[in-house]
Amino acid sequence: MTEAPRATIPETLILARLLMLQSKRLILATLQRRLHNQQTESLLARVEHVRRETDDASDRYRDSMMTWGSPAIPDYWPVAYGRLVETADRLSAKLRRTAPDLPHADRFQLATEVEMLEVLAEGWRRSIRASMASVS
Numbered sequence: 338m339t340e341a342p343r344a345t346i347p348e349t350l351i352l353a354r355l356l357m358l359q360s361k362r363l364i365l366a367t368l369q370r371r372l373h374n375q376q377t378e379s380l381l382a383r384v385e386h387v388r389r390e391t392d393d394a395s396d397r398y399r400d401s402m403m404t405w406g407s408p409a410i411p412d413y414w415p416v417a418y419g420r421l422v423e424t425a426d427r428l429s430a431k432l433r434r435t436a437p438d439l440p441h442a443d444r445f446q447l448a449t450e451v452e453m454l455e456v457l458a459e460g461w462r463r464s465i466r467a468s469m470a471s472v473s
Contacts, residue, residue: 347405354398355412361391414468418461425458 344352365387372380402416432451436444 347401351398351401351406351410354394354401358391358394358398361387361394365391411468415465418465418468421461422458422465425454425461429454429458 365384368380368384368387372384399416399420402410402413403420406413406416408414408417429451432447432454436447436451439447
């Protein structure tokens with residue numbers, strides 16, 4: 338019998354961060370169900386706190402995946418495309434905010450570029466959905 342290959346330190350770290358994220362999501366879902374049934378100020382505060390923790394855990398997982406993950410790992414691609422989408426969305430919003438300050442001709446050029454960026458982001462979103470569907 339051959340021994341199963343051991344996980345590397347980066348793989349173990351990525352898995353640990355994923356497990357932490359999944360745990361936070363389960364806790365958040367449970368608290369949200371409880372909040373739906375009984376709306377108390379303390380429970381609302383707890384939900385918001387766990388929501389922030391879940392967001393932080395998600396950021397740490399995605400950072401780990403992008404730093405140490407491999408394109409050979411199926412979970413890598415949804416994370417990579419997700420980062421592209423987030424960056425494109427932030428850039429689009431920033432460009433839209435600056436548009437009113439530009440001369441008319443520059444505004445038209447900027448609108449064209451923002452539209453192209455949004456088309457790219459939508460393509461990346463489709464890639465996320467496709468890569469997630471292929472993993473399931």
